[in-house]
Amino acid sequence: MHKRPENWVKKKLESGSPVLGTWCVIPSVVSVDVIASCDIDFLVIDGEHGPITFDIAQQMVMASESRGVSPLMRVGGVLGAEILRALDIGVHGVHIPNICSQEELKKAVLHCKYPPQGDRGFSPFTRASGYSHERSFELTKWANEEKLLCIHIEGREGIEKIDALLSIQEVDVVFIGLYDLSKCLGIPGEVEHRSVLDYAEQLAGKTLKAGKFPGTIVTKEKQVSRFVSMGMKYITFSVDCEMLLSSYQRASSAFKTMVCDF
Numbered sequence: 001m002h003k004r005p006e007n008w009v010k011k012k013l014e015s016g017s018p019v020l021g022t023w024c025v026i027p028s029v030v031s032v033d034v035i036a037s038c039d040i041d042f043l044v045i046d047g048e049h050g051p052i053t054f055d056i057a058q059q060m061v062m063a064s065e066s067r068g069v070s071p072l073m074r075v076g077g078v079l080g081a082e083i084l085r086a087l088d089i090g091v092h093g094v095h096i097p098n099i100c101s102q103e104e105l106k107k108a109v110l111h112c113k114y115p116p117q118g119d120r121g122f123s124p125f126t127r128a129s130g131y132s133h134e135r136s137f138e139l140t141k142w143a144n145e146e147k148l149l150c151i152h153i154e155g156r157e158g159i160e161k162i163d164a165l166l167s168i169q170e171v172d173v174v175f176i177g178l179y180d181l182s183k184c185l186g187i188p189g190e191v192e193h194r195s196v197l198d199y200a201e202q203l204a205g206k207t208l209k210a211g212k213f214p215g216t217i218v219t220k221e222k223q224v225s226r227f228v229s230m231g232m233k234y235i236t237f238s239v240d241c242e243m244l245l246s247s248y249q250r251a252s253s254a255f256k257t258m259v260c261d262f
Contacts, residue, residue, distance in 0.1 A: 007092045007146045009042040009070035010172070013213050018228050021072075023217070023239040024060065025050030031240055032060045036067035044236060045073040047082065048097055058089035058127060065090070072148065078104055080121075083111040088126040093148025095175065100157040102164040109170045112149050114140040117170060148172045150215070150234070153203060154180035162203060166210035173234050174207040175215045176200050192223075197230075204231040 012019050021042035024032060027050065035043060043064055045057050052060070057073060064071035074095035075082040086094050096108050110118040122140065124133040149170055153159060154177035165171065178191040178200065187193050200216060207214035208231050215234025218224055219242070227235060 005065055005090070005092070007070060007148065008068060009072075009092060010146060010148055012041055013172075013233060018233045018235060020224075021070075021234075021236050022243070023074075023236055025052070026240050026244075027052040027056045027060075029056070029059045029063045032063045032071075033067065035240060036064045036069040040069060040237075042070040042072055042092070044095055045071060045091070046239075047086065048074045048076045054085050054089060057086070061090050061127075072150065078108045078111070080111045083108070084121050087112065087120070087143070087147060088123070088128050090127040092146075093150055093172070095150045095152060097152045097177070098154045098158070098180070099151040099165060100155065101161055102168065105151060105165055105168050105171070108151070109149070109168065112147065113144050113170060117144055150175050152177050152180075155184045159199060159203065162206055166206060166212060171212055173213045173215050174203065175234065176203050178216055191219075200227070200232075201230050207231075208233075 009019050009021070019041035021040055021044060022035060023044050023046055024035070025046045032043065045052055045060050047057065061071040070092040072093045072095060073086040073091045074097060075086055077097060083094055083096070094112060099105050099108070111120060112118060114120045114122060123129065124136050125131055128143065129136065129139050150173035151165065151171055152175045153162065158165070166174070178196060179189065181199060182188050182190050182193065182196050185195055187196070190196065204214035213233040214231060215236070216227055216232050217236045217238075218227060219238045224235060224237070
């Protein structure tokens with residue numbers, strides 16, 4: 001009999017606790033197992049920018065759940081087939097990038113939810129359904145209630161439409177893409193620029209007022225307290241490839257300095 005996995009990250013968010021995760025672009029079950037052993041709350045498998053295929057993604061989901069860490073997946077956009085496959089492999093929620101209009105968001109909801117909220121396609125013979133039809137009604141109802149829907153606000157159009165987007169009940173997390181936001185403001189990469197931070201704070205405030213969870217990405221430890229104090233509840237810390245690169249760069253630099261001292 002299939003046991004429903006608990007959506008740990010959603011439970012923590014609803015308790016009022018900020019949560020910490022990271023992005024995974026490396027298609028590796030082993031790297032996910034290592035990351036998930038670090039007592040983080042969630043990880044996001046990146047199906048938009050990385051080379052991760054769905055067969056590897058499902059194995060990454062399984063590794064993450066084995067450590068009690070919620071796996072989510074970023075899909076390429078409001079793409080019904082990708083959203084369906086991501087949910088069917090058992091992710092605890094989906095990230096949908098660059099939402100710009102209420103119409104676009106309503107389409108995303110239709111893809112994410114089973115009737116009556118949406119029209120998500122249904123097969124009981126998937127990992128998410130326990131590979132069996134025996135508890136179909138219970139599992140579809142549970143999926144509608146428990147799967148996180150995280151939308152990304154990444155440009156001027158999304159910012160301008162934020163009130164309309166927040167009116168959609170099914171949205172759980174509003175993720176403020178600082179890098180795309182900096183790009184549209186003409187200062188690409190300057191995510192600590194005052195104008196970027198002002199927009200982030202305004203969006204976080206509106207999101208909290210609407211009863212939803214604001215989130216963003218940080219790349220430095222000192223940024224965490226700043227964004228948490230701003231009201232951010234859903235924090236992703238850097239990306240697996242950058243964490244790997246920077247760690248070895250520091251080791252290499254330290255070694256070369258030490259050798260030069262001899």
